[in-house]
Structure formats: structure tokens, C-alpha cells
Amino acid sequence: MEDRSVLELREMAENYKYDFKDPYLYKEVFEKGLDEEKVIKISKIKGEPEWMTEFRVNAYRIFISKPMPTWGNTEILNKINFDDIHYYVRPEEDHKTSWDEVPEYIKKTFDRLGIPEAERKFLAGVTAQYESEVVYHSIREDLAKQGVIFTDMDTGLKEYPEIVRKYFGTVVPPEDNKFAALNSAVWSGGSFVYVPPNVKVSIPLQAYFRINAKNMGQFERTLIIAEEGSEVTYIEGCTAPVYSSHSLHSAVVEIIALPNSKVQYITIQNWSRDVYNLVTKRSVAYENAKVGWIDANIGSLLTMKYPSIYLLGEGARGEIISVAFAKTGQHQDAGSKIVLAAPNTSATVTSKSISVGSGRASYRGLVKVYKEAKNSKVNVQCDALLLDPESRTDTYPVIEVHQPNAAITHEATVSKISEQQLYYLMSRGLSPEEAKTLIIHGFIENFVKELPMEYAVEMNRLIALEMEGSVG
Amino acid sequence: MLKIRDLKAKVKSLDKQILNGVDFEVKKGEIHCIMGKNGSGKSTLGHIIMGNPDYEITDGQIYFENELINDLPTNERATKGIYLAFQNPIEIPGVTLANFFRYTTKKFYSEDIPYPKIRKQIVELLGKFGIPEDTMRRYLNEGFSGGERKRIEAMQVLVYKPKLAILDEIDSGLDIDGLKNVVKYINEYVEQNPDTSIIFITHYSRLLQYLSPNMVHVMINGKIVLSGDMSLAKEIDEKGYSWLEDSIKT
Ligand SMILES: Nc1ncnc2c1ncn2[C@@H]1O[C@H](COP(=O)(O)OP(=O)(O)O)[C@@H](O)[C@H]1O
Ligand SMILES: [Mg+2]
Numbered sequence: 266m267e268d269r270s271v272l273e274l275r276e277m278a279e280n281y282k283y284d285f286k287d288p289y290l291y292k293e294v295f296e297k298g299l300d301e302e303k304v305i306k307i308s309k310i311k312g313e314p315e316w317m318t319e320f321r322v323n324a325y326r327i328f329i330s331k332p333m334p335t336w337g338n339t340e341i342l343n344k345i346n347f348d349d350i351h352y353y354v355r356p357e358e359d360h361k362t363s364w365d366e367v368p369e370y371i372k373k374t375f376d377r378l379g380i381p382e383a384e385r386k387f388l389a390g391v392t393a394q395y396e397s398e399v400v401y402h403s404i405r406e407d408l409a410k411q412g413v414i415f416t417d418m419d420t421g422l423k424e425y426p427e428i429v430r431k432y433f434g435t436v437v438p439p440e441d442n443k444f445a446a447l448n449s450a451v452w453s454g455g456s457f458v459y460v461p462p463n464v465k466v467s468i469p470l471q472a473y474f475r476i477n478a479k480n481m482g483q484f485e486r487t488l489i490i491a492e493e494g495s496e497v498t499y500i501e502g503c504t505a506p507v508y509s510s511h512s513l514h515s516a517v518v519e520i521i522a523l524p525n526s527k528v529q530y531i532t533i534q535n536w537s538r539d540v541y542n543l544v545t546k547r548s549v550a551y552e553n554a555k556v557g558w559i560d561a562n563i564g565s566l567l568t569m570k571y572p573s574i575y576l577l578g579e580g581a582r583g584e585i586i587s588v589a590f591a592k593t594g595q596h597q598d599a600g601s602k603i604v605l606a607a608p609n610t611s612a613t614v615t616s617k618s619i620s621v622g623s624g625r626a627s628y629r630g631l632v633k634v635y636k637e638a639k640n641s642k643v644n645v646q647c648d649a650l651l652l653d654p655e656s657r658t659d660t661y662p663v664i665e666v667h668q669p670n671a672a673i674t675h676e677a678t679v680s681k682i683s684e685q686q687l688y689y690l691m692s693r694g695l696s697p698e699e700a701k702t703l704i705i706h707g708f709i710e711n712f713v714k715e716l717p718m719e720y721a722v723e724m725n726r727l728i729a730l731e732m733e734g735s736v737g
Numbered sequence: 738m739l740k741i742r743d744l745k746a747k748v749k750s751l752d753k754q755i756l757n758g759v760d761f762e763v764k765k766g767e768i769h770c771i772m773g774k775n776g777s778g779k780s781t782l783g784h785i786i787m788g789n790p791d792y793e794i795t796d797g798q799i800y801f802e803n804e805l806i807n808d809l810p811t812n813e814r815a816t817k818g819i820y821l822a823f824q825n826p827i828e829i830p831g832v833t834l835a836n837f838f839r840y841t842t843k844k845f846y847s848e849d850i851p852y853p854k855i856r857k858q859i860v861e862l863l864g865k866f867g868i869p870e871d872t873m874r875r876y877l878n879e880g881f882s883g884g885e886r887k888r889i890e891a892m893q894v895l896v897y898k899p900k901l902a903i904l905d906e907i908d909s910g911l912d913i914d915g916l917k918n919v920v921k922y923i924n925e926y927v928e929q930n931p932d933t934s935i936i937f938i939t940h941y942s943r944l945l946q947y948l949s950p951n952m953v954h955v956m957i958n959g960k961i962v963l964s965g966d967m968s969l970a971k972e973i974d975e976k977g978y979s980w981l982e983d984s985i986k987t
Contacts, residue, residue, distance in 0.1 A: 680830070680831070683827075684790055684791075685789075685791070685827050686827050686828075686829050688787075688788075688789055688790055688791075688811055688827075689823065689826065689827035689829070690829070690837075690841075691788075691810065691811035691812040691815065692787050692788075692811050692812075692814075692815055692820075692821055692823075693815060693837075693841040693844075693893070693897070694812055694815040694816045694841055694844030694845060694897070695812055695840060695841060695844065696810075696812050697812075699812075699840060702840075703832055703836060703837065703840045704829065704831060704832055706832075706836055706840075707831035707832040707833060707836055707876075708831050710836075
């Protein structure tokens, strides 16, 4: 398709405004499949500024022109049928699953985790509202006093267009990869966080508390800006399984950590077992800033997620701690990307994966050290635990160093549970599932320690639950 | 309590016969000793009672409290009240002693007892057996000395309070003071819990002087060839095993 001029696009968009009065065309936006006109309509329905419409259209063209990735689990990946997907769902019409449709295993997990009734309905997509509004409002007021912005991305774009425009798409440009391009074209929901200079947000911002803000969308887009000297922790997801009627989830998260700021982003994701979770998460850290990704991937059919940190300013530091849990039929393709482009920068990566049954966990890591990164340091530690003979793990590390005095270490271990270890633990009363859970508990202890208390407790409970009935 | 009838067993992977028809019985509250040279099949017997997947029963029966347990999963044997202190406890890197006890005690203690209380008891017991509290942070059996392993294996009798405890070579690897200490607490426990049955397995009689077993059995080539009282142990102490071996051959 040849490039159209901005003028033409604008003209098209103008016309669509009228088209929306036509109920038939309006309906079309919500039908399956995607084309350029639909992208424009989505933007117009949301009443977005023109630059965003153009951004989306440009991203759509990139999405079309980019081939599917030829690495990773292409067998599962190529099963995605892009024509069979809803790219925009009217917010008030989303979450129309009935409780009966929710798979039994998910209901059981809600039970066992003790998730309150109102939350269950939300997590299962039965209701769009989660009654935590009251809690959220008081938190929001405290934040507002400090000048912190914490809202959904759509509202962010409406109310703070200058900030959004300055940073949106600068860390993850649509050109980055096919799924980032798709997200850029059709994004909806996600969070917008802005922390003013020197403000230290004392409580973690939990997307969970503001669940009704559509942030568990299919193509959510999160943008976090930490101004100089500020500090913030953001938590997304929860341990409860999230049932979704959409099979493709492709999120983009961008973090900008300005000099001397600290940002920590915690994810616990437990998608239902039919979901493709293809996420681009990237952060840039300037002088002496510190960025941390703490990332747990439990559910989904296929996850492809490689949180990245670009250390652009002198003395910037990064940390990635991740856990992936792959059960039979699941592939967790996770990893990290560390780019060091300034002197005295350092990063550590700790990746733990657990494969159960025929589950498969891969670690894909890139460390790139530019010539500028004198006295820089990177430590990568990947530990895989295989619980069953059919379990699988692979490691694909790539290290590219252009600065000879950089200190890079990469260590990978694979452990298995022997029959005699299992027997020993069983001789002390533990069932095989409990014995394996105990071993996993030890394996991920360092990760769990990083989580806020209530998440840590839930995480351990969830692992125990996941192991129940998975042995056999 | 425990009744074993004509038990024959082999190593699964090697198709190697190790037990060649073991018969014996332990009643409630009785203390038995199984003696025998290295390689006679004593540990194998303990493992088969516990259900070690390395071995396969080819003939015979094991009854625990009148229930046939030949095919019962190991963990169910444990929760029914059988405990085996391993001669060679297995190392489990990554699992701290603290986590290990947190999980296992759930199986033997009422849910109403808060874990910190159980943990306190365990730390006290470890102390009695000569194990410092900070060992709780170490990985299960990894890098533990022979003595440490034995103390912790023996001490777990007092944690899980089994109906039948099999203590395999609890004396090897322990110095004499350590051994006295372990036996003291086991004897004290048995006094307070007189229904507990205990099988001590040992290839040498050093241990026996501290015990007052109801019966002593001698195992040779995967068979119990002779059973008697303490005087049998004394005889072995004096004469060794060879006279017994000779008497079997003829
Ligand atoms: N898992 C095993 N694999 C191979 N051989 C074994 C195994 N277990 C025991 N054996 C063999 O069986 C015999 C008896 O061993 P064991 O029961 O350990 O004797 P004891 O405890 O009386 O010293 C020995 O010859 C030993 O090598
Ligand atoms: Mg032995």
C-alpha cells in the first residue's frame, strides 16, 4: 500500500465522523478483523487528537509490512488468525462473558485463593466494575496532592496530551516489532503514570485497585514517567487467573526513568490457558536512575516477553527478576534485554523457570554493551527447574560487547528432581505434588521475597494450587 | 503393628534379587534390632517397608496394623505412622530445613496449632540433638556432616511421633557422645510414648549396649536367619557373623 499524505488521512478522518452516524458503519468497527479504516475509526470513536490517529495509522502500516517473527515458538505463534480477532470492543460492551462460560478450573482457583465474590466476577470478565472505587478514590486524592498522575491511558491522553505526546512511543516505537506495531495501531486502556520531580510515591500503585479502568484490556498501553529524583512502584495483575474471551493479548509498557529516579514495575500475570500473551516492555534509565522489572508469568498458552532496560545515563542501574511457570501445553518464552550505553552502568538479571509435565520454558536474553559503557557490569543468572522427564527448557543468550573493560557474566543452571529426592520427601508425609511444591517454593524464594507481602503469600498459595493435579 | 511374610524383593533397574524371604513381626511398643554385615539387605528391608521406588516386591506381604501396604504410596505409609530414618539421607538443594519442616509438619500436626509454635518446638528439639538453630536456613542435608544428618534423621521421630520408627544405622557417623545423646532422647521418648515400636538397624553392636530390645534378628543374604534376645547380640559381639554364615551353608 502506498503512503498517503497526512492531509488525505485527515480528510478521511473527517469523513468518518459522519460515517459514525450511520449505525451500520459504526457497528463495523466492532467486527472482527482489521484494516486501515478501522484503525482510524477506533481513534475517532475515542475522540483522539490527530497526531494519535496518525500514529495509529502509521503503526498499522508497519504491522502489515512486518513478517511474523521467525524465532520463538513459531508453531504456536503462526496459529494466530488476525482476521478472527476483535480489535476494539466498546468499553460498556466488553466483559460480557456469562459466569457459566468460565472454565471450572478457574472457578476452583478463585475458591482456593479466597478471591472475594465481586472480584471473581470481574476477573472472569463477567462484570466490568470492581467495587474498589472507594479505596481507589482516597488513594487518588493523596496522589493528586503530590501532583502524581495515575489514570487510564485513554484519560491520560485526553487530560494530559502534552506529556503523552512527548513520551508516547518514544521507548517502544511501532517499528520495534510486529506486535508492538499492532498494539500501537489499536491500543486501548492501560495506565498512565506521571511522577513529578522529587516526589516519592510511598504506596505501590496497583493497577488491581483500579481494575475498572479497563486496564486489563487486550491491547493495553502503559506509560510511566518518573521525573528527576522521583520514586514509584507500579504493580499490575494479580495471582488469580484472568479469564478472557480474547485470545490475543499484546501489551506495550514504556518506562522513562529520568536522572536519579527509581522505578519498579511488578507484574504477576496468570492468564487463562488459551491466551497468547505477547508483550513489549521497555524502560530507559538516565543518569543514576534505577529501573527494576519484577515479572512473574504463570498462565497463558504462549507468552513472549522480554523486559528491557536501556541504561542511557552514567551510573544508571537496572534489575530484572523473573519467574516463568510452564505447565503441560504451555510455552513461556521469556527473557530480558539489557543495553548499556553509558559509563559506570550496571545490571543484574535473575531468571527462574519451572517446567511441569510437557511444559516448556525458554530464556532469551540479550546483553549489549556499547563502546561508551566503560566500567559497566552485567550479571545474568538463569536457573531452570524441570519437574518431569518430559519437561523442557532452553536458553538463548546473546552477548554483544563493544567495550573491552565491561564485566559480563552469564550463568545458567538446570536442575531436575530425582526420584530419590521425591521419595525422601514422601517418606516425610508429602504427596508428590506437595513435595514438588516445596522444591519450587525454595527455587523461587528469592523472587517471592521481592514482592509486597500480600502478593508473596498469594504467590506461594498459587504455586501450590497450580501443582495440584498437575502431576500424573 | 508390623508383620512381614516371606518378603522377596529386587532392585528394579538391575533385576537383582536382594531380599530372599524375610519373615518377622513387631508388636506395638516393642523394640527390635536387626543386625547383619554390610550388604546383607538391612537397608533394603527398611526401604521396602517405606516404599522406595528403586525396589520391587516380587513375593510376600507387608502388613501395617493389619492392612496390606505392599502397594501403598510412600507418603500414605508415612501419614499412617511409619517413619524411616535414612542411613543415607538425600540432599535436596534449594529446600531449607525451615521450609522442609514447615511443609512436613502440616501432615502431622493439627491445623489449629500455629506454625511459629511448631517451629519453636523444632528448634528446641534440634538443640537437644546438638544442632544449632541457624541450620534451619541451610539446605536439606546438603553439605551436612555424617553426624548432623544422623542427628536430624533421629530427631524427626520426636517431630512426627510415628507408630513405627525404623532407624537405619543411626550410630554410624556419630561419635560416642553424639550417639549417647541421640539414644538418650530416643529412649526418653519411648518411655513417654510406650506404644511406639522401634526397629534399630545396625551392623554393629556398639549401639546395643544403650538399648533394651525385645528381640534381636540377624540378617544374612537377604534373610533373617536367626532371632533371639539380647544374648544373641552379645554372641555376635564376641564371635562375629561367620559362625552363623557357616551354620546356614550346612
Ligand atoms: N538401589 C540399589 N541398586 C543396586 N544395588 C543395590 C541397591 N540397593 C541395594 N543394593 C545391593 O543390595 C545389597 C544389600 O544392600 P543394603 O540393603 O544396603 O545392605 P545393608 O544395609 O545390609 O548394608 C548390596 O549388595 C547392595 O549393593
Ligand atoms: Mg545399610
